Amino acid sequence: MRATVKQGMAVFSPQGFLDGNGTSAFLSIEDIDATLKLKVDMVLVSLKKVVFFNRNGLDVFVKLFAKMRLQNHTTVGFCDYDTKKFNAINNFYKNDLNFSLFNTQETAALFTSSFKNQNKNVLLYSEDKSQRSAMAIELHDNGHNPIIAQSKEEFNLKCSNTSTYDCVIKNTFLGQMGQKVATRVTGNAIIYTVFSFLDAEIGNQFNIAYHNNSLNVGFRLFIFDAYKVVSMNVHALNFFSKLASSGAEYNATICFVGMTFDKTPIIFKDNMEDAGIMFYDQMDDILQNKELLEELGASSASNVKNKRIINKVIVSELQNFIHATTATIEMMTNSKAVKDSAEVHEIQIADRRGKIASSIGFYGDMDGMVILVFPQDIAKKACELLIGENTDDMELILDTLAELVNIVGGKVKTLLSDRHISVDITLPRTYASVDSLLEITAGRKGVQVDLSFDNDKFLFFLTR
Amino acid sequence: MITEDKINFYIDKIPPTPKALRDTLLLLNAGELIKASHVAAEDLALKAYLKNIVNKPIYGFKNEVSDISQIFGILGVSASQQTVYNYMMTLLSPKKWVLFKLNVHTFHDLQAKLSLNWKKILTHLQIEEREIESAITLLPASIIVAEALFNEKIDDVKLLRSVHDLDLNTILSRLCGVDLFDICEQISIKWEMPPKVAEIVQSSSGLKPSKDDSINTLAKWMHLLLFYELSQPIYVEAGLNNFIDFQIDFVSDIYDDFETLMEIQ
Numbered sequence: 001m002r003a004t005v006k007q008g009m010a011v012f013s014p015q016g017f018l019d020g021n022g023t024s025a026f027l028s029i030e031d032i033d034a035t036l037k038l039k040v041d042m043v044l045v046s047l048k049k050v051v052f053f054n055r056n057g058l059d060v061f062v063k064l065f066a067k068m069r070l071q072n073h074t075t076v077g078f079c080d081y082d083t084k085k086f087n088a089i090n091n092f093y094k095n096d097l098n099f100s101l102f103n104t105q106e107t108a109a110l111f112t113s114s115f116k117n118q119n120k121n122v123l124l125y126s127e128d129k130s131q132r133s134a135m136a137i138e139l140h141d142n143g144h145n146p147i148i149a150q151s152k153e154e155f156n157l158k159c160s161n162t163s164t165y166d167c168v169i170k171n172t173f174l175g176q177m178g179q180k181v182a183t184r185v186t187g188n189a190i191i192y193t194v195f196s197f198l199d200a201e202i203g204n205q206f207n208i209a210y211h212n213n214s215l216n217v218g219f220r221l222f223i224f225d226a227y228k229v230v231s232m233n234v235h236a237l238n239f240f241s242k243l244a245s246s247g248a249e250y251n252a253t254i255c256f257v258g259m260t261f262d263k264t265p266i267i268f269k270d271n272m273e274d275a276g277i278m279f280y281d282q283m284d285d286i287l288q289n290k291e292l293l294e295e296l297g298a299s300s301a302s303n304v305k306n307k308r309i310i311n312k313v314i315v316s317e318l319q320n321f322i323h324a325t326t327a328t329i330e331m332m333t334n335s336k337a338v339k340d341s342a343e344v345h346e347i348q349i350a351d352r353r354g355k356i357a358s359s360i361g362f363y364g365d366m367d368g369m370v371i372l373v374f375p376q377d378i379a380k381k382a383c384e385l386l387i388g389e390n391t392d393d394m395e396l397i398l399d400t401l402a403e404l405v406n407i408v409g410g411k412v413k414t415l416l417s418d419r420h421i422s423v424d425i426t427l428p429r430t431y432a433s434v435d436s437l438l439e440i441t442a443g444r445k446g447v448q449v450d451l452s453f454d455n456d457k458f459l460f461f462l463t464r
Numbered sequence: 465m466i467t468e469d470k471i472n473f474y475i476d477k478i479p480p481t482p483k484a485l486r487d488t489l490l491l492l493n494a495g496e497l498i499k500a501s502h503v504a505a506e507d508l509a510l511k512a513y514l515k516n517i518v519n520k521p522i523y524g525f526k527n528e529v530s531d532i533s534q535i536f537g538i539l540g541v542s543a544s545q546q547t548v549y550n551y552m553m554t555l556l557s558p559k560k561w562v563l564f565k566l567n568v569h570t571f572h573d574l575q576a577k578l579s580l581n582w583k584k585i586l587t588h589l590q591i592e593e594r595e596i597e598s599a600i601t602l603l604p605a606s607i608i609v610a611e612a613l614f615n616e617k618i619d620d621v622k623l624l625r626s627v628h629d630l631d632l633n634t635i636l637s638r639l640c641g642v643d644l645f646d647i648c649e650q651i652s653i654k655w656e657m658p659p660k661v662a663e664i665v666q667s668s669s670g671l672k673p674s675k676d677d678s679i680n681t682l683a684k685w686m687h688l689l690l691f692y693e694l695s696q697p698i699y700v701e702a703g704l705n706n707f708i709d710f711q712i713d714f715v716s717d718i719y720d721d722f723e724t725l726m727e728i729q
Contacts (some may be wrong), residue, residue, distance in 0.1 A: 004627060011629075016691035016695035021696070025698075051712055331465040334465065
């Protein structure tokens with residue numbers, strides 16, 4: 001069974017009956033390995049469409065959860081269940097609950113570091129006091145505003161006023177959470193959360209490929225949220241110094257927020273400042289200061305020192321990129337694509353009005369970025385299959401467009417792998433207007449292919 | 465990916481009921497088991513199918529049963545009719561399965577298990593109506609249709625489903641406005657199956673409830689039975705578990721009865 005992957009969360013969705021006999025067939029070691037390669041923050045099994053399960057049935061998943069945690073420090077658990085199922089799981093594993101339980105996928109998303117919609121007002125309740133606190137801390141760390149109900153009565157009372165809260169959390173249990181360096185994106189800044197004692201392990205916990213790729217796709221401001229860091233040793237110091245040096249060629253800025261040096265030699269701070277790392281007391285000192293943000297590079301993503309040019313290796317695979325794109329959009333729209341023209345130059349968009357865009361980066365044996373520019377109508381049409389209805393909700397369209405470009409990226413990856421070229425793809429980005437896209441692509445040459453789908457114009461741009 | 469033209473092409477390709485089968489069914493309808501067995505014996509493929517099915521362990525016969533009149537005698541009129549309908553469905557099934565990891569034997573097993581458990585359910589519901597008994601035969605047709613329509617685009621389907629939790633039935637209905645169960649209905653019409661068969665199967669999708677409450681109840685049992693069988697390891701491994709969307713709310717009011725009847729622990 002393949003997992004659906006969204007917002008750093010991989011979800012397996014078995015249906016029907018989970019007993020000891022059948023469960024092992026739902027999830028194999030190969031499925032797990034393939035999912036872990038996607039570097040997700042969480043791996044969950046949805047019980048939404050499970051009508052029956054017993055302890056033997058869940059045990060198969062629980063054993064795989066333990067293996068995953070050991071291998072990848074990923075958060076693992078079950079989601080999408082009702083109170084009856086929640087009580088049953090608690091009953092089965094009352095003294096041995098070392099995985100997480102999230103009443104819905106939306107709740108789980110609040111606890112992933114990749115969740116992009118911060119500042120949610122979240123009402124939460126758990127009978128277990130320590131769980132209430134643990135959840136509140138995690139939510140706060142992820143940029144939300146947790147409101148804790150101290151009793152069931154208070155929770156029920158507050159629940160009746162649904163409009164006050166964006167999300168309500170109940171029947172949820174936090175097992176061991178992920179130990180990776182959490183990542184979230186705010187505007188054009190990327191925020192990494194580090195905690196506890198920082199040592200040589202930071203090299204394993206930090207996703208350097210993601211960081212490098214963020215540099216490639218235009219991010220310039222990287223903030224380390226270090227409020228919960230107790231101290232760091234020389235290995236961590238070296239790691240951050242190197243990170244700052246390697247980012248310098250992209251004109252990137254690295255900041256630390258909330259870091260105290262009570263238990264860390266103050267000389268480390270001097271060394272890090274020498275490497276170009278900046279220190280701030282509060283996150284809002286940066287995020288609420290537009291001038292500073294601009295100065296640090298968060299408002300402009302185009303400030304690339306070494307603009308890289310498209311090379312022969314990429315151009316030789318152009319057909320694969322175009323094929324992946326047209327085949328995906330043909331699949332989603334049930335219409336035929338016609339190639340109008342293909343030229344090498346900076347991206348040229350004749351009429352910017354009513355157009356939205358998305359991009360996805362790839363790295364590995366070759367690296368670069370695919371950009372797709374859609375008139376809104378085609379974007380809507382292309383997303384209809386995924387959404388299931390015609391919608392004008394721009395946020396939903398952009399989210400779905402990200403999924404669509406993810407499918408394109410996946411197809412590119414498969415086609416290239418058939419030619420023994422191994423690449424990984426980044427998270428997709430979407431642009432509500434062409435102007436924000438042009439900030440990224442300014443000065444970059446690439447191959448522009450104009451395509452038509454049932455006479456609707458559509459633009460494909462491949463660059464580095 | 466899948467176009468209306470492709471669906472029409474597929475429906476056009478469905479062969480009409482072979483004469484021997486039609487005659488066998490007519491005679492079974494009239495309760496003429498002996499005459500029906502003589503006609504059925506003329507169709508060597510049907511004869512082989514019946515022998516194969518009845519001698520499966522699930523039927524529990526100690527000695528091999530090979531004579532068609534003996535087989536019809538053992539099965540009785542309704543079950544014989546169902547088995548002949550099951551055979552008709554296999555005429556549509558592919559020689560080599562691509563999308564689902566099935567083969568002739570596992571597919572026949574699925575048909576047999578569904579038929580036997582359906583009979584158990586109807587006995588529990590105290591329903592004795594041939595048309596309703598044979599309704600279960602059309603359900604596996606949705607699997608055959610999905611295999612036929614989607615196997616050429618298997619990689620696209622997998623990629624699409626890896627980013628969005630869509631089942632094949634939803635993909636088809638969003639792309640073409642018809643779903644797998646609509647196509648099953650077309651098959652039943654082409655094969656002159658009783659209209660009630662199609663109606664029950666359509667409602668059993670859990671998405672198109674019938675106006676008739678009694679049909680809806682049967683549809684719920686059928687939906688749950690399908691997912692009960694598709695949760696068996698062999699069919700999970702075949703990729704059948706999530707080819708259509710399980711409507712858990714649709715079956716919630718009969719689940720406890722189902723659990724008791726099927727002795728689920």
